[in-house]
Amino acid sequence: MNTRATGAGLLVTTALVLLGALPAAAEELPSAPTPEQAASAPRTLDTLSRFFARDGASARTAAAPRVEGASVPVRFLSPDFVAGKPGAPVARVEFRASRAVSPDGRKASLWTVRQPGGGWQVVNIATGDDEIRYAELGHGFVFREPQIDAWYVLKGAKVLPLDEDAVRAVGRNGTSLAGYRERVVRAYGDKLPGSSYARKGAAGGYDAPAPASHERPAVAAVGVGAGLVLALTAWATVRGRRAGRRA
Template sequence: MHHAPTARRRTTLRLSRLTAVLALGASVLLPGTARATAPADPLPADIPDYRAALDLVRSADVRNTVCRFLGVPLPQGDGAGTVQPIPDVADPCEGLPAFTVQDPLALNEITPGFVAGTSLPVATEAVRLSHLVSALNAPVNGRNATVMLAPTEGGGWHLAAVRDGDADAAYAGKAGAGTLVFTEPQIRGWYQLRLTTVEPLNDAARQGLDGRPSVSLGDYQKLVKARYADKLPGSTYDTTGMSSGYGPAAEEGSAPSSATLLVGGTGTALALAGGGLVLHRRRRTTG
């Protein structure tokens, strides 16, 4: 594991100097590889307010929310549109095996400008830091979960979701020196960027590249532009109600600003609304 020098700590969501880092193949800490193993370790250079993110994933509030998610059996079968109340107990972690939430990793995704074709096919314009993800250190009663943090306006992070499983963190952790891992959220495709070459990391990404083992970043831009450019927020496709547009919110659904939405990889969601928790499941959208 490589850590960026302390002097290179930054507080910006932009993937600064990433192109140079990829071109040189330097052994520096890229977004997607950040993991502080102890408070004294240097913090990731390109993840803003990382100390605040660490404090959040280690907080009692996040732990209790994860316990509520893990403490209720997942709905069986289709279950689309059903709602299952979650008891509000004093200690939601009581009776569950001990676990810890691991340190956050960067979740990068393609940018709207890259999709629209208005941004150049270079790493700094094609990919942006979207969320942070933290998986559990071990399954709890046979289930794993991933905590997702979103940036808060004005700085810092807030709990955005808890997903069933640990796929997001597992893929985010595959980035290494001279490489960048990112997602195409509409198809749940995960890719690795080596210099200017895009390689698939899962079946969805392989399908997204039409079965090719790799493509140039420029060719990948042509593929996603063809898939989504006419479906971006504000497009006719979006404003006429045919789609909720491009991006994670389109796939995961949305919740009021005062609600915490926790979404499982199979469509299971735990939401805080009106002071009470409910668990529901819906069909996953693919368009």
């Protein structure tokens, strides 16, 4: 199944479009006291082996992966910031991500969320390591504007670009936080949850074409906890990711 955003401002895309339909019998991965322990649990590594071995890319026996380093917080542009709620930060943490590496060097990102009863659980595996790579590059308050797949770092009261999509949005020298808010209000202010756009169930409506330079070709939602990630990010589409089959 191929799922692609048709516009750059899809704030109310449904959860199924966001990450693709969940597998009918998704595997639930174990909870652990920390994101790192959840990411490196034996069952998680076994699921990763199957993820890397999908489509015959490599034999499962040769795809024993490893998890590298600490997890990082992944922040998305906050609808409260767009709506102008007093004190709202520009972005909020949606999940934590850990980098997984296969023996042949391919990378994946493990998305981990805190469970209501305590502990952390891996709920998604995405091809590539954008989440960790941009966190390392930015060295600070890094966040993503998922509608255009742009990554930024907040330095004081200035929003600086970390990739070409962000450069196209705010210029190579960035913009002030106030200037950035003006831009996202123009782009998304009428598409927030509760808007007439949302009530219509619109799945498009923004004319800017989605650039094709940062596609991530596979996502596998795992576990019943995947619904939590979908709910957390249901206001914003994840561009350029294809729905993945069960890992």
